[in-house]
Amino acid sequence: MKVAAFSNYGPAEVLHVMEVDDPQATNDKVRVRVKSAGIQPFDCAVRKGDWTPPGLTVKFPQVLGNEFSGVIDQVGKEVLGFEVGDEVLGWELMACYAEYVVVKADQIVKKPQQMTWEEAGVITASGQTAHTALQELGVGKGDTILIHAAAGGVGTFAAQIAQAWGATVIGTASEYNHDYLRSLGVVPVTYGDGLVNRVRSLALDGIDVALDAAGSEALIASIDIVENKDRIGTIVAFDLVEELGVRPIRSRRSTERLSELVNLYMKGKLTIHIRKSFPIDKVVEAHREVETGHGYGKVVLTID
Template sequence: MDTRNARDGYVAGTARKPTMQAVVFDEYGGADVLRLAQLPLPSPARGEVRVRVRAAGVQPADCATRTGWFARRGIGHSPFPRQLGNEFAGVVEAVGKGVAELAAGDEVLGWTRANAYAETVVVPAEQLVRKPLMMSWAVAGALSASGQTAHAAVQALDIAPGDTVLVHGAAGGVGTIAVQLARLRGARVIGTASRDNHDYLRSLGAEPVLYGTGLAERVRQLAPHGVQAALDASGRGALDASIALGIAPSRIGTLVDVEDVERLGVNAQRSRERLQALVALHEAGRLRVHVRDIYPLANAAAAHRDVENGHGRGKVVLMIYTPFGHAS
């Protein structure tokens, strides 16, 4: 009798296709719609890599997808059950034909499209970079998507030395990175956040301001000579305040306001080069990635509630603790 158990892909000595655990949802709704499911273990095609996931970042966009916010606006609906997660880090488990730069056992981080909350993920090799030895798994899992979005935004807004930049939602995952990247370009940064996060923003080199009614006037008091650019990573009337400050529309970007995304949206084009630049900054000690909470994969619902609270700083991460080399 074969002694391997069901986690190794066998039941009562009868072979079956190996599977993995992943978080899925079968309908739009609150965090409780998330559940663990057994899905077929994916195999890498030519040019692809299968990664055993160690950490996956949780983003506000994941929560919006789960609630059907995007689907109600005609964006990104696909059949149920659906998966979530756009950024991850892990260990290469298998490579497809034509992949020469990576091999089994390599530690990597990268990005994907709505399937990172899982024990394994398959992506094109060009969506991966090597994880530095001293970068923690949690940080690596939290960097790829949020970091590239922030990097693209700062680039698109043409932030330059001497600019005063307003970052709405500056304490969040994207905002935290955007503040630092703008500062590295020599800009002065004013960041909106709840009062509890003001000291945190100061530690990043930003000048904090409370969001909400009267925001434009509070910013004018801090920057009487004007603000040159603004990035909206929070909503909450941020675009109206930015326009009221007289910022040129070409230098206002939004990541959250679908109604204005065609006019003011940031095209967060991801690339291996962009991610590698962010990794290099972190490795050099010039870019901080703050992870405020870590949850196991089975507690994805709790992680979503944490993110939806809306006042936390930095990132929330799912950690996957399954042994390397074993399918469920």
């Protein structure tokens, strides 16, 4: 099968499309013919050698990709609830930039007919991280939450989920992305000097919760805005967690969590914006696009 992988750490150019043996579904797994695979900043960090996911080892040549959509074409004899031809979406760590992925049945859910392949390929990773974060921070009806990097992958999902749960959302973003945030029902605020005062002027009754998906500067600002540090969380600035006394948040994926995201999509409470779509042969350009840090929405690989 065709995969996109890298054999040494480095810039996007270390990625190459290559052929490897087709995987086969074992007893408790299914094989999925991949239609699309989301691209995450996570993938870029692994490719550069900046980070390796806990419990995983990079083995060259290493395939990337942590979320996918596609069609089941093999079903293990112990698998229940799925059959050949089912359209699904799900996750498998560092394996999805590929024509086929083999996964356990508890890592997939059925794709709604209304959801495009590209949308289905990008909901799992950022969506579940956002859902985990809001759940850990206890976001609910009547809360006002400040989301840093609200136009990014996790931020966009978090903003919409929080509103579905009854919260009001203020989101930091560059001015270029403010109209997009407004279209999602988010009150936008610009990064940079004076952020704390700008946020306070927008939330006269105060901010109850803060979610940082931007980094240290945003997290430090949150300390001055949210009284209860237990309701401040970060998905990126883990080096400051102990010093600041805030929550480190790492995604906890489950089919129940993914099914809830799909249900929100079906109810019209979760929209997914595809910023750009690239064929797998253009994986280098796709990684470059993610690493620009500009724009909003998700970047996705399509695999024929």
